[in-house]
Amino acid sequence: MLSAVRELGYRRNAVARNLRRAQTTLWAVIISDIGNPFFTSMVRGIEDVAQTAGYSVVLCNSDEDPDKEATYIAAALTEQMAGVIISSSRRPKAAQALVESGTPVVAIDRELPGADVDTVLVANERGAVSGTRHLLDAGYGRVACITGPEEVSTARQRADGYRRALAENGIPIDPELIYHADFREHGGFVAMGALLELDSRPDAVFVTNNLMTVGAMECLVERGVSVPDEMGIVGFDDIPWAHLVRPSLTTIAQPTYELGRTAARLLLDRIATVPSKPSTIVLPTDLRIRESSMRRHRRGQS
Amino acid sequence: MLSAVRELGYRRNAVARNLRRAQTTLWAVIISDIGNPFFTSMVRGIEDVAQTAGYSVVLCNSDEDPDKEATYIAAALTEQMAGVIISSSRRPKAAQALVESGTPVVAIDRELPGADVDTVLVANERGAVSGTRHLLDAGYGRVACITGPEEVSTARQRADGYRRALAENGIPIDPELIYHADFREHGGFVAMGALLELDSRPDAVFVTNNLMTVGAMECLVERGVSVPDEMGIVGFDDIPWAHLVRPSLTTIAQPTYELGRTAARLLLDRIATVPSKPSTIVLPTDLRIRESSMRRHRRGQS
DNA sequence: GTGAAAGCGCTAACAG
DNA sequence: CTGTTAGCGCTTTCAC
Numbered sequence: 001m002l003s004a005v006r007e008l009g010y011r012r013n014a015v016a017r018n019l020r021r022a023q024t025t026l027w028a029v030i031i032s033d034i035g036n037p038f039f040t041s042m043v044r045g046i047e048d049v050a051q052t053a054g055y056s057v058v059l060c061n062s063d064e065d066p067d068k069e070a071t072y073i074a075a076a077l078t079e080q081m082a083g084v085i086i087s088s089s090r091r092p093k094a095a096q097a098l099v100e101s102g103t104p105v106v107a108i109d110r111e112l113p114g115a116d117v118d119t120v121l122v123a124n125e126r127g128a129v130s131g132t133r134h135l136l137d138a139g140y141g142r143v144a145c146i147t148g149p150e151e152v153s154t155a156r157q158r159a160d161g162y163r164r165a166l167a168e169n170g171i172p173i174d175p176e177l178i179y180h181a182d183f184r185e186h187g188g189f190v191a192m193g194a195l196l197e198l199d200s201r202p203d204a205v206f207v208t209n210n211l212m213t214v215g216a217m218e219c220l221v222e223r224g225v226s227v228p229d230e231m232g233i234v235g236f237d238d239i240p241w242a243h244l245v246r247p248s249l250t251t252i253a254q255p256t257y258e259l260g261r262t263a264a265r266l267l268l269d270r271i272a273t274v275p276s277k278p279s280t281i282v283l284p285t286d287l288r289i290r291e292s293s294m295r296r297h298r299r300g301q302s
Numbered sequence: 303m304l305s306a307v308r309e310l311g312y313r314r315n316a317v318a319r320n321l322r323r324a325q326t327t328l329w330a331v332i333i334s335d336i337g338n339p340f341f342t343s344m345v346r347g348i349e350d351v352a353q354t355a356g357y358s359v360v361l362c363n364s365d366e367d368p369d370k371e372a373t374y375i376a377a378a379l380t381e382q383m384a385g386v387i388i389s390s391s392r393r394p395k396a397a398q399a400l401v402e403s404g405t406p407v408v409a410i411d412r413e414l415p416g417a418d419v420d421t422v423l424v425a426n427e428r429g430a431v432s433g434t435r436h437l438l439d440a441g442y443g444r445v446a447c448i449t450g451p452e453e454v455s456t457a458r459q460r461a462d463g464y465r466r467a468l469a470e471n472g473i474p475i476d477p478e479l480i481y482h483a484d485f486r487e488h489g490g491f492v493a494m495g496a497l498l499e500l501d502s503r504p505d506a507v508f509v510t511n512n513l514m515t516v517g518a519m520e521c522l523v524e525r526g527v528s529v530p531d532e533m534g535i536v537g538f539d540d541i542p543w544a545h546l547v548r549p550s551l552t553t554i555a556q557p558t559y560e561l562g563r564t565a566a567r568l569l570l571d572r573i574a575t576v577p578s579k580p581s582t583i584v585l586p587t588d589l590r591i592r593e594s595s596m597r598r599h600r601r602g603q604s
Numbered sequence: 605g606t607g608a609a610a611g612c613g614c615t616a617a618c619a620g
Numbered sequence: 621c622t623g624t625t626a627g628c629g630c631t632t633t634c635a636c
Contacts, residue, residue, distance in 0.1 A: 014380040015326065016629035019317045019612055026360070034346050037339065037542075044336050047363050051370070056377060058328070059361035061349050068353070075358060078316040214543055221546070240339075241516055241541070244523070246548025318613035321628055 018080065025055050027267065028076040030069060030086040033183075034061040036211055038237050038256055039087070042108065045260020046085060053268055055082060064149075064183070070094035077101055083267045088112050090151040104270040108263040111153040118266040119280040120259055124154050124236075127252045127285030128161025129168075131234040132206050134250070136169050138293050140204035140232045144177040146191040146216060147208040155183070158208040158236055177202055181212055188215025196223060204232035204293070210239045213249065217292075233292045236285075247291035255283050320382065327357050329569065330378040332371060332388040335485075336363040338513055340539050340558055341389070344410065347562020348387060355570055357384060366451075366485070372396035379403055385569045390414050392453040406572040410565040413455040420568040421582040422561055426456050426538075429554045429587030430463025431470075433536040434508050436552070438471050440595050442506035442534045446479040448493040448518060449510040457485070460510040460538055479504055483514055490517025498525060506534035506595070512541045515551065519594075535594045538587075549593035557585050 018024045029046055031039040047057045058081070062069040073094040076084050083104040088095055099105055099115045107119040135143050145162040148155030163173055179194060181187030188207060192215065195202055207213040213235030217227070225231050227247050238253035239245070262281055270276075320326045329352055333341040349359045360383070364371035375396040378386050385406040390397055401407055401417045409421040437445050447464040450457030465475055481496060483489030490509060494517065497504055509515040515537030519529070527533050529549050540555035541547070564583055571578075 011376075011380050013321075013382065013629050014377075015317060015321045015382050016612090017631075019315075019321050019614090019628090020630045020632080022612070024317065034342060034349070035339075037337075037342075040336055040339075040342055043361070044363065047336070047361065051373075056374075056381075057361055059345070059349070059359055061346065071353075072358075074313075075316075078313050079358075080315065080317050214546065217546055239543070241543070241547065244516065244519055244547045245543065246546075315613050318628090319615075321612090321630090322614045322616080324628070 022080070024080050024082050026058050026079065026081045027055050027264075028058050028060055028072065028079075028081045028084045028086075030060040030062055030072050030076075030084065030088070032062050032064045032069075032087055033211075034059065036209075037240050038210055038254070039109075041256035042087075042260040042263075045257040045262075046264045047260075049261050049264035049268070053264075066090055066094075073098050077103065083271055085263050085267060086112065090149070104267055106263045106267045106270065108259060109154065113153070116278050118263075118270055118278045120263045120266065120283070121280065122254045122259065122283050122285050124157035124285075125161040125164065127236065127254075127287070128158040128206070128208070129165045130285070130287045131236065131250075131252045132162045132165035133168070134287060134289065135204045135206060135232050135234055135293055136165065136171075138204075138228075138232060139295055140293075142177070142200070142202045143204045143206060143232075144179065144195050144202035145206045145208070146179045146181055146188055146195070146212055148181065148183040148212070150180060152183070155180070155208060162206050162208075176200075183209050183212060185211045185215040185218075188212025189219045190215075192216035192219035193223075196225065203230070204234075207233065207235045210235055210237040210251070213237075213251070214239065217245070217249070228292050228295050232295055238288065242288075243290065250290045250293035251288050253286045253288050255286075259283060324382065326382050326384050328360050328381065328383045329357050329566075330360050330362055330374060330381075330383045330386045330388075332362040332364055332374050332378075332386065332390070334364050334366045334371075334389055335513075336361065338511075339542050340512055340556070341411075343558035344389075344562040344565075347559040347564075348566045349562075351563050351566035351570070355566075368392055368396075375400050379405065385573055387565050387569055388414065392451070406569055408565045408569045408572065410561060411456065415455070418580050420565075420572055420580045422565045422568065422585070423582065424556045424561065424585050424587050426459035426587075427463040427466065429538065429556075429589070430460040430508070430510070431467045432587070432589045433538065433552075433554045434464045434467035435470070436589060436591065437506045437508060437534050437536055437595055438467065438473075440506075440530075440534060441597055442595075444479070444502070444504045445506045445508060445534075446481065446497050446504035447508045447510070448481045448483055448490055448497070448514055450483065450485040450514070452482060454485070457482070457510060464508050464510075478502075485511050485514060487513045487517040487520075490514030491521045492517075494518035494521035495525075498527065505532070506536075508536050508538075510538045512537055512539040512553070515539075515553070516541065519547070519551070530594050530597050534597055540590065544590075545592065552592045552595035553590050555588045555590050557588075561585060 060072040087109040105117045147159040179191040181191040238251045242249040362374040389411040407419045449461040481493040483493040536552045538554045540553045544551040
């Protein structure tokens, strides 16, 4: 009998099954940049958990575009997805509708403003403090900060950490030294260029994400500014092959894969047992000191 | 009336719609390593086309595991996906069932053995010839090759190109110099280590994918072999930030994003008009000469 | 235990 | 042209 079934090539129709059971086995994972290895690694963590639990991951790349994001959220709703993991860009309206619909939602990497949902973050402020403090300890006196869009929680928290580290060292905050860019490579490039034009040029920079760090490095190479002697640099989030880049990059590494796994497990729990208070899990970062922050000679008065 | 509908928060149920219309708006994209920026960029190309055409992309990461791949193919079938774009690992059995089911399929990056489907590839052999020839022209005399699993078409074709370039220069093929690894970073590391142990050590190496190139570089750095003087290196497929790595890496760049877009457009065509002969599109590669293949001094007799 | 029947929400076909 | 109805393939319920 079973063999007959197999021979006839019967496959049960999952769509009909989903309709009848009023649930699918699909998760929407909404991220803002699939070209960023940070998100890729996170997605891999999600995907590994999802697959073993029988779910498939629908990848949604919002490109930091609130409209695209809204479209994907709408799709997740009409497609009756079993759950959503989201690293949201700015506008929280669509996300709110999602949460209100009762769809299990987990926020990952970035907080979901105005929504009380399970959340997985890293210790952004604390990590930023450690990175900035490290530059100060290495003897850099005028440390700048290139951060992301103000509306994004990670950009704010990391800039806060930068400010706190300066404050702890009794250094006044110079607003001129804080540059808001777009979390992309080109943004980091432009920001670094602008900082180099300042009358009172910084001698180190803390960059709040990986792509912008690369952009900043490119700018420094292009202008012939020597790292780490003339300019120290520390980037938030590790970069694949950061150790092959010369000088190798000091980074504040995040447990990206683990971030994904944790979010996926929270979603699994939420799907299984609806009524419980949302929890927030904060994972630690790890300062990886390499060459780009290790000045060999002090120069000038600084 | 419409406002009433909106106020009641009606959303049409896409699952029911899919059942009724016997088709979904989902594409399965099956790739072998989501951690590889090559695939990421490709997926982005696919996704951009898919979204504008109203399709969503379900990301399936097979991790080069034929079982995982088979699971995903089965899921694509039972979920009635509108189409599949696949960069297959080895075993073609499951893929064959997929094609026979009548689901529109496009093979990307790698040929789908034993199945006559639309295919998008790059000029692997020709690209490999250009990379190997470039090493020869730069004055390296004993060029090795680190390639991928024999069952994967790209690994074979790139190794063929390597052999052809040697043959064109009247250099006999030394089987000892051809190392089959697994297309991963660690595989490249191990392969490079083995090549360095040879009695008659090569003075250059052509590596057939990006991750293995990074692994090989790591090995060389660790062992203190200077690149490009003691060892020239050219990698197939560009690496993000290849120009920040020191020495910067000479690569054979592939149009990854375009590869994705092309495959997506083929799939769109195939979904719209079923009965037409499958086509194969081959995109060109681009040799990007940087420092890792530019020996400054000849040394020894070589 | 096994088997029949109802119905999920939609759309395509058909009747008015 | 508008309104009604049948049925997609499955699961769950209920009757036997």
